[in-house]
Amino acid sequence: METFLVVAGQSSVRRAAAQLHITEAAVSAAITYIEKQLGADLIAKSGRGIELTDAGHVYAEYCRTILGLMDEAKTAVQKAEKGRLRVGVVATAGESVVLALLASFRERYPDVDLSLSIHPRDELFLELRHHETDLVIAGRPPRGAGLVVRARRPSSLVVIGSPAHPMNPMTATWLLRGPGSGTRDTTLSLLDQLQISPPTLTLGAHGAVVAGAREGLGVTLTHNDAVERDLAGGLLEVLKVRGTPLDRPWHAITTKTPTPTAQLFVEHIVDEANVGRAAFVEG
Missing domain, CATH: 1.10.10.10 (Winged helix-like DNA-binding domain superfamily/Winged helix DNA-binding domain)
Incomplete structure (x- = not known):
């Protein structure tokens, strides 16, 4: 095989x-x-x-x-604290949400064999369904996929642009992620709802899209918690666009039969005493 x-x-x-x-x-x-x-x-x-x-x-x-x-199966029979955990994340979550959680988890459980992979949403869900990764942090999984949401964390999608390069979102170039990105699909859906056909520029990864917005290449739709520092530092600003912000929480997702170590990780990320404001809410 x-x-x-x-x-x-x-x-x-x-x-x-x-x-x-x-x-x-x-x-x-x-x-x-x-x-x-x-x-x-x-x-x-x-x-x-x-x-x-x-x-x-x-x-x-x-x-x-x-x-x-x-x-x-090799991991499933091991003690959770000494098992293996393969976490898959979309780029935005990988850069803004997950790293702090992984750091505190590793400090708490140093014997866990921990790995992180960053892929587009569709690829992550496919890997999870094939048991090639243990837990995914991304948007909502597709219906009928046989996957289970174990915890959620609030987040919103907002339109951002550079205050140094003011733009009208209705006519500005919209910066897009690559195919397979949930945020890309949501952006295109938003443009349809707004009934506009502005120029678009695909830059691929989340980091490139945000950097492009900072440099004045255009505007983009992204998670608010992914650009907190840029917003606080005045490098980006939230633009008023009809239909936004969009409620798009992060989800911690497993198969119906998660490994003990994946369950341990879920217990960790919902423990506010250990992870603080980065905590998810169970269920």
Whole structure:
């Protein structure tokens, strides 16, 4: 299964063999064996590489979940205080909300094997569903995804711009995050509600978008707690735009069967005595 997923990810037997440090013949033999066992073609030639068939896409989803569960099982049987915790966050939360929580958690539980990954919202939820990460902090998960919100933290989306470069939000350039970003989707929805079609500029990451707003490239929609220092220092200001601010709390999300260490982290972030104003509210 692992070999198949590498082939699927690389779209090439040759590149998969290089990554796995085995021969191309060994990779091809492994894929052929799986196909014979399943009685289905999983890959097909596409130009110089390969692509997954419909059956291959289905099988890849199962492989990710099975391997994720097998890996997760090792953590599930360990004591929470000595387990592993893989936290996934969207960029905005990673820069403004999570670091203080991780620092206090590590100080409190130094034996936990802690890791942090930053990805777009859609990718994070997919990884969580496949048990490839243990807990995600992001916006609300999609309905029907089988994920559970364990805690929430208030936050609002506001439109910001540079006071040194005054702009009319109805005609100014709007700075956008990359595809897969929940804030990007919300921004485009807001523009539709306002019935305006201003110029847009995609800068990708949260940090780049905020920096662009500071430099006067345009205006943008972002979480208020992500720009507190810039607002306090007068580098940015909140602009009055109909329909804003938008109530968009942060959510701490797990699968229906969280690991003991993930549960321990949730207990930590809702403990106001330990984390102060950064605390989430349980449930």
